[in-house]
Amino acid sequence: MASLIQFILIFVVLTNLTLLGSSRRSSCIRLVAAQGILLGLLPLVLPEEGLTTSALVLALASIVLKGVVFPRLLLRAERTAGVKREFQPIIGYSASILLGILFLAFSMWLGTRLELPLPLRSLIGAKLAVPVSLFSILIGLLLIISRNKALTQVLGYLVMENGIYIFGVSLVREQPWLVETGILLDIFVAVFVMGIAIFHISREFDHMDVDQLTVLKD
Amino acid sequence: MNPYSLLNLLLALACAPFLLTVINRTKAFFAGRQGPMWFQPYYDLWKLLHKGAVYSRTTTWVFRAGPIVGLAAVLMALTLVPIGDVDAPLSFQGDVILFAYLLGLMRFFTVLAALDTGSSFEGMGASREVLYSALAEPALILGLASVARETSRLSISEMQEAVTGTLWLQSGMVLAAVTAALVVVFLTENARIPVDDPNTHLELTMIHEVMVLDHGGPDLAFILYGAALKLWVLGCLIVGMVLPHRLLGASFFSGALSIVAELAGLVVLAVIVGAIESTMARLRLVRIPQLLVGAGALSALSLVLGRWVGG
Numbered sequence: 001m002a003s004l005i006q007f008i009l010i011f012v013v014l015t016n017l018t019l020l021g022s023s024r025r026s027s028c029i030r031l032v033a034a035q036g037i038l039l040g041l042l043p044l045v046l047p048e049e050g051l052t053t054s055a056l057v058l059a060l061a062s063i064v065l066k067g068v069v070f071p072r073l074l075l076r077a078e079r080t081a082g083v084k085r086e087f088q089p090i091i092g093y094s095a096s097i098l099l100g101i102l103f104l105a106f107s108m109w110l111g112t113r114l115e116l117p118l119p120l121r122s123l124i125g126a127k128l129a130v131p132v133s134l135f136s137i138l139i140g141l142l143l144i145i146s147r148n149k150a151l152t153q154v155l156g157y158l159v160m161e162n163g164i165y166i167f168g169v170s171l172v173r174e175q176p177w178l179v180e181t182g183i184l185l186d187i188f189v190a191v192f193v194m195g196i197a198i199f200h201i202s203r204e205f206d207h208m209d210v211d212q213l214t215v216l217k218d
Numbered sequence: 219m220n221p222y223s224l225l226n227l228l229l230a231l232a233c234a235p236f237l238l239t240v241i242n243r244t245k246a247f248f249a250g251r252q253g254p255m256w257f258q259p260y261y262d263l264w265k266l267l268h269k270g271a272v273y274s275r276t277t278t279w280v281f282r283a284g285p286i287v288g289l290a291a292v293l294m295a296l297t298l299v300p301i302g303d304v305d306a307p308l309s310f311q312g313d314v315i316l317f318a319y320l321l322g323l324m325r326f327f328t329v330l331a332a333l334d335t336g337s338s339f340e341g342m343g344a345s346r347e348v349l350y351s352a353l354a355e356p357a358l359i360l361g362l363a364s365v366a367r368e369t370s371r372l373s374i375s376e377m378q379e380a381v382t383g384t385l386w387l388q389s390g391m392v393l394a395a396v397t398a399a400l401v402v403v404f405l406t407e408n409a410r411i412p413v414d415d416p417n418t419h420l421e422l423t424m425i426h427e428v429m430v431l432d433h434g435g436p437d438l439a440f441i442l443y444g445a446a447l448k449l450w451v452l453g454c455l456i457v458g459m460v461l462p463h464r465l466l467g468a469s470f471f472s473g474a475l476s477i478v479a480e481l482a483g484l485v486v487l488a489v490i491v492g493a494i495e496s497t498m499a500r501l502r503l504v505r506i507p508q509l510l511v512g513a514g515a516l517s518a519l520s521l522v523l524g525r526w527v528g529g
Contacts, residue, residue: 010391010523017519021512094511101518108526131526 004045008038009132012166013104016139016159020096023089025151029074032158036066039162043169058180062165065184070158073195078151081202091146100139107134116171129170136163148211150198154191161187223300223307225477230296233481234450235259235443237488244492259446266439274432276336284331285433285440291324292447299454300375302476309375314362317374318355321407321451324444325351332429343428346503350413350425353510354406360517361396361403365459367524368392378458386462395520397459402513404452404487408445411495413506450484457483 015031022028040063043055091099111131140160144153161183168180201213238259246253255261273281297308298317329348332340366372368389369380386393406413409426418424430441461483501509 006391013519017512017515021508021515094508097508097511097515101515101522104519104522108522128526 005042006128008042008045009128009166011035011038012132012136012162016136017097017100019143019155019159020100020139021093023093025078025149026075028152028155029071029078032155032162033067033071035159035162036070037063039165039169040066042166046170058169061181061184065188066158066162069188070191073191074151074154077195077198080199081151089147091142096142096146099142103138103142104131104135107131107138110134129166133163133165133167133170136160136166139163148209150194150201154194154198157190157194158187220305222304226299226301226304226306227296229301229477229481230447230450230454234446235263237449237453237484238446240485240488241492241495244489245496248493248496259442263439263443266434266442267436269435271433271435271437274335277334277432280327281331281334281432282437284327284334285437285444287327288324289440289444289447291320291327292444292451295320295324295451296447298374299451300378300458301454302478302480303379304477305375305379309373311372313373314366314377315359318359318362321448322351322355324448328429328441331433335432337432340429340431343425346425347429350406350506350510353507353514354403357399357510357513357517358403360514360521361399364392364396364517364521364524367521374455374458381459381462383462389524392520392524393459395516395523397456399513399516399520400452400456400459402509402516404456405491405494406510407452408449410491412498412501412509415500453484453487454480457487 012035015035019028019031022031040059043059044051046055089096108131111127111134114130116130137160140156140158140163143156143159147153147156164183165180168183236256236259239254239256242258243253243256295317298306298313298320300306300309325347329344332344362377365377365381368385369377371377371380381393405411409416414425414427416427418427430438433441457480461479
């Protein structure tokens with residue numbers, strides 16, 4: 001089990017770094033989908049006491065949402081928007097990858113500094129999960145501020161949510177199920193609304209460059 | 219020093235150009251051609267060694283020293299790399315760093331010789347070579363540092379001895395990341411697709427070949443032989459990393475068998491390189507730094523992971 005958890009979390013780190021370096025948007029969407037599916041398995045492998053119904057429902061809901069529904073919505077939005085690539089990101093791809101490595105080191109350092117309550121420290125996933133979740137949140141934020149197409153920013157938002165999800169699932173054992181379903185519903189609505197917004201932006205302005213929204217005036 | 223370790227050297231000196239044939243035959247197989255004869259690189263070297271060399275009047279001794287220093291440097295690097303179970307002829311604490319910088323020295327003199335001709339075309343190639351190798355070097359050094367950390371050894375021979383099946387089970391992710399990064403370094407350093415195309419002799423996009431355009435005769439033979447040895451040396455580094463010498467404590471490959479396994483590993487690596495060259499296009503020049511930074515990131519990640527998983 002421990003090695004499976006390790007594999008999932010390291011996969012998350014690798015996909016995050018690939019996301020930073022990849023300019024083709026459809027492959028980015030697929031990467032985030034793969035991340036979502038693997039993270040959906042996390043509640044199944046984490047608990048020491050075995051499977052519970054709530055864990056099963058949570059896993060199923062997040063796999064269906066993050067692995068199937070979101071990628072479909074986003075791929076459709078991408079198709080209607082027509083542009084396949086991120087052309088001029090504010091921070092270049094190589095620089096983003098280097099920044100990502102810095103973030104990884106930073107979140108590891110932060111993970112060692114963070115004093116967890118005593119009962120949590122002995123959990124198997126805790127040592128790995130805290131740095132990975134911090135790292136995912138940072139990468140999501142970086143994607144949101146450094147890319148100027150709305151769709152990539154949505155992906156950044158999803159990566160950030162994955163980070164929060166890792167933290168919640170691996171550390172807050174008692175009642176993550178209500179909280180997690182709430183969050184899942186939230187991001188579902190958010191991605192839905194953003195998909196529609198992207199569609200309208202691209203239909204109205206023939207592009208979905210968010211930077212150009214700043215020149216809008218009353 | 220183990221007398222058998224001289225076998226390493228002799229094997230490398232005799233068989234290194236053979237790897238080039240394996241790569242070319244693989245490419246020919248993919249293209250449906252017959253491919254070169256098995257000993258073609260040897261014939262080429264023999265032919266070049268019997269030619270005279272022509273030197274431009276604008277060149278100085280640096281131009282003539284380039285191929286010789288390059289070959290000498292890669293021969294030195296060869297003495298540091300073990301094959302199979304047999305230790306390298308030369309091994310001491312920290313020879314990893316000497317290894318990396320011997321390859322650096324070889325490149326440095328090739329670049330100097332290219333600049334010495336005063337040709338703007340070669341200058342362009344030299345500038346690209348330096349750019350890409352500057353990006354590939356962190357990937358190599360960090361990757362080796364990560365393996366050194368996993369095995370807590372500092373010489374290549376001891377490091378490869380310590381890479382066992384149990385270590386792969388224990389920290390397989392780290393070793394896999396290092397191997398992937400080293401393969402990218404391998405392709406870059408040996409001027410292979412996707413970084414450089416060894417076939418394009420008069421393309422504006424080429425990197426390594428353009429630097430050696432003015433060399434002829436024995437000088438060119440030295441350069442080609444040096445390149446084949448470099449392929450061998452870096453290949454040994456990768457194969458030695460992937461091949462667990464002791465599987466689950468028991469000596470799995472030992473003695474002659476370990477050498478055979480390593481040679482088979484080298485041939486497989488050459489076939490993989492040939493397959494990559496047949497199925498992939500060369501990357502655009504602006505994309506190459508991204509690939510190399512990616513490899514460097516992978517190495518750095520493996521270092522970080524080792525710290526983190528190992529605690």
